[in-house]
Amino acid sequence: MLTSGTADQLAALTARGAQAPGACIQFVERNKLRLYGSWGAAVDWEAIADTDLDGSLGGLVIRGSRAVIVNDATAEDRVPREALRYGVSYLGYPVHDRLGQVLGVCCAYDVHPRQWTPEQIAAVAEAAAVATLLIGEQLARHELEQQHRFLDAVLESLHDGVTACDADGQVVFANGRMRRLWEDDPHDIDEDGLGRALAGERLRDEPVTRPGPTKRTRHYLMDAQPILGPDGGVVGAVQALQDVTRQRRAERFRSCELAVTTALAEAPSMEAAGPRVLEAVVDTLDWVHAELWKVDAPAGVIRAAARWSLPGWATGIEVPEELAYGQGLAGRAWQVDKPLWIRDVGRPQSLISPRTAAERLHTALAIPVHDGTGAIGVLTVFADDIEDPEDELVALMSGIAAHLGQFVERGRVDDLRRQLVRSKAEYLALIGHEMRTPLTSISTYTGLLREADEATLVREGPRLIEVVERNALALRDIINELLELSALDAGHAEIRRTPMDLAGLVRDVVDRARAAIGAAPVVIDTDLPGELIVPGDRDRLRQIVENLLGSAIRYSPDGGHVGVSLHQAGRAVELAVSDAAADVPRDEREKLFTGRYRTSRGHDRTLPGSGLGLTLSRAVVERHHGSIELTGGDAGTTVLVRLPLEAR
Numbered sequence: 001m002l003t004s005g006t007a008d009q010l011a012a013l014t015a016r017g018a019q020a021p022g023a024c025i026q027f028v029e030r031n032k033l034r035l036y037g038s039w040g041a042a043v044d045w046e047a048i049a050d051t052d053l054d055g056s057l058g059g060l061v062i063r064g065s066r067a068v069i070v071n072d073a074t075a076e077d078r079v080p081r082e083a084l085r086y087g088v089s090y091l092g093y094p095v096h097d098r099l100g101q102v103l104g105v106c107c108a109y110d111v112h113p114r115q116w117t118p119e120q121i122a123a124v125a126e127a128a129a130v131a132t133l134l135i136g137e138q139l140a141r142h143e144l145e146q147q148h149r150f151l152d153a154v155l156e157s158l159h160d161g162v163t164a165c166d167a168d169g170q171v172v173f174a175n176g177r178m179r180r181l182w183e184d185d186p187h188d189i190d191e192d193g194l195g196r197a198l199a200g201e202r203l204r205d206e207p208v209t210r211p212g213p214t215k216r217t218r219h220y221l222m223d224a225q226p227i228l229g230p231d232g233g234v235v236g237a238v239q240a241l242q243d244v245t246r247q248r249r250a251e252r253f254r255s256c257e258l259a260v261t262t263a264l265a266e267a268p269s270m271e272a273a274g275p276r277v278l279e280a281v282v283d284t285l286d287w288v289h290a291e292l293w294k295v296d297a298p299a300g301v302i303r304a305a306a307r308w309s310l311p312g313w314a315t316g317i318e319v320p321e322e323l324a325y326g327q328g329l330a331g332r333a334w335q336v337d338k339p340l341w342i343r344d345v346g347r348p349q350s351l352i353s354p355r356t357a358a359e360r361l362h363t364a365l366a367i368p369v370h371d372g373t374g375a376i377g378v379l380t381v382f383a384d385d386i387e388d389p390e391d392e393l394v395a396l397m398s399g400i401a402a403h404l405g406q407f408v409e410r411g412r413v414d415d416l417r418r419q420l421v422r423s424k425a426e427y428l429a430l431i432g433h434e435m436r437t438p439l440t441s442i443s444t445y446t447g448l449l450r451e452a453d454e455a456t457l458v459r460e461g462p463r464l465i466e467v468v469e470r471n472a473l474a475l476r477d478i479i480n481e482l483l484e485l486s487a488l489d490a491g492h493a494e495i496r497r498t499p500m501d502l503a504g505l506v507r508d509v510v511d512r513a514r515a516a517i518g519a520a521p522v523v524i525d526t527d528l529p530g531e532l533i534v535p536g537d538r539d540r541l542r543q544i545v546e547n548l549l550g551s552a553i554r555y556s557p558d559g560g561h562v563g564v565s566l567h568q569a570g571r572a573v574e575l576a577v578s579d580a581a582a583d584v585p586r587d588e589r590e591k592l593f594t595g596r597y598r599t600s601r602g603h604d605r606t607l608p609g610s611g612l613g614l615t616l617s618r619a620v621v622e623r624h625h626g627s628i629e630l631t632g633g634d635a636g637t638t639v640l641v642r643l644p645l646e647a648r
Contacts, residue, residue, distance in 0.1 A: 007037020
């Protein structure tokens with residue numbers, strides 16, 4: 001809108017042109033007329049500073065969008081009675097915007113009746129036209145300013161660096177991203193693209209590489225083109241730079257993971273795979289040296305298993321044969337059991353192993369290697385410059401360390417397979433089938449990996465290793481059950497009993513089981529309270545419910561119902577899990593808790609499981625000072641678990 005000073009000047013010109021004692025400029029705001037400019041003392045301007053449209057002559061102008069001329073307000077019915085206190089004679093014209101919408105009124109007043117002359121009417125009309133022009137100019141400037149601000153905001157929010165220059169090559173604009181690139185890169189990274197664009201070239205996705213603030217190379221894609229004037233001549237140039245360093249590094253990370261997978265697939269041991277794994281890591285990271293260490297927990301030391309250095313570094317770094325727990329970078333990573341990023345190993349020296357060229361190494365990263373039992377080794381890498389911590393790099397190294405841990409664990413499974421061949425006949429009768437299935441898969445896919453050529457190995461290797469890994473985990477679960485049972489029987493397994501909602505735990509296990517069986521023709525019926533608090537070890541009790549419910553689902557025939565109920569019975573709670581299979585004969589019920597027997601009804605079809613579920617369940621229940629038993633009838637078999645409501 002008009003400024004108050006400009007509006008006052010326009011009101012004065014209006015009054016002089018109309019030869020009236022007073023004039024004003026008013027604009028519409030909601031259903032009010034607001035006074036923006038005035039001249040003269042014949043009218044109480046404060047009284048009309050805020051006027052209702054319905055109670056003013058200006059309202060007639062606004063609603064009719066045309067001039068209103070009143071010579072004597074007292075003689076005209078169209079004049080609102082409230083308007084008589086502002087004057088008797090009135091001459092008003094509407095003020096429009098560029099689109100013709102009425103924004104306000106330009107008017108002249110007189111306290112006495114008068115006959116407005118054509119010249120006076122024309123003067124007010126011209127004043128209203130001037131107000132329209134001034135408003136249009138202000139709106140145009142406002143819109144242009146908004147467009148500039150919008151464009152500036154868009155350019156500042158871009159992830160690409162954008163810069164522009166005039167015809168002489170002088171930079172006239174650079175967004176925030178480009179300014180940050182200038183700070184990171186001491187080179188004039190915009191000179192080449194802008195210069196070529198000024199010469200008439202149009203560049204699209206032009207690759208550009210520059211050294212970053214450290215020795216790492218940064219990668220960009222550059223677009224540039226000339227800016228043409230109205231006559232078609234070059235008046236400047238614009239350039240955009242997209243930093244694709246992370247994308248390029250991600251590609252190299254994927255290549256590194258593939259190289260590590262291939263090396264592990266072809267190697268018989270971690271020591272044999274180590275050099276190839278370390279070579280892939282060093283090449284991917286653009287670092288200079290890497291080491292693989294293997295934990296010897298009984299001896300309390302960590303031993304060097306493999307090393308790799310870039311050419312020119314192999315003879316400059318000495319690696320000791322072993323380090324004590326907590327000694328050096330590898331020993332320290334073993335001790336804290338988490339990734340360690342040392343920005344500059346020059347300080348503190350206590351975190352690195354003795355080496356003749358230690359002053360040449362700066363940043364170091366150590367990642368513990370785990371299998372299912374804990375830390376079994378440490379992977380360390382070193383750079384020849386100072387680097388700040390990078391989450392992506394730590395994630396990559398953690399993934400590689402996980403591959404190494406899984407590789408070792410698969411080797412242990414193979415050893416276990418050979419030991420199981422020599423196991424006792426009663427043990428094989430118990431879990432022979434369940435262990436034979438994953439072992440067969442492991443053996444088959446290991447053979448495929450061993451016989452595959454290089455192209456097949458690169459293409460199919462990860463999938464084959466996943467199958468081996470999945471079966472190794474299944475085999476490990478069976479072994480863990482045996483170890484868990486042994487610990488429970490010997491009293492070594494810790495049971496932590498704290499107040500917990502057993503009803504919520506059972507409900508969660510049932511929901512997961514329903515989701516797992518999907519469209520399988522078995523229905524799970526439940527009778528559970530909203531909440532039932534008992535003192536217990538949540539993880540151990542979850543294991544019991546999962547074992548019992550899984551067994552009931554496996555034994556129930558198609559279309560059968562599995563029942564799960566939980567309620568309080570005196571000073572105990574009772575959990576009952578029922579299946580729809582044939583009843584277990586009484587003489588077999590107790591044998592099922594020994595871990596060395598399967599009911600005869602289990603021979604009717606192939607059922608997964610180790611056969612230790614009930615044995616483990618009894619051991620856990622007894623450690624909770626509870627009881628477990630089998631009951632049944634013609635409708636099926638029920639496992640009934642009783643747990644005390646009060647901790648002993």
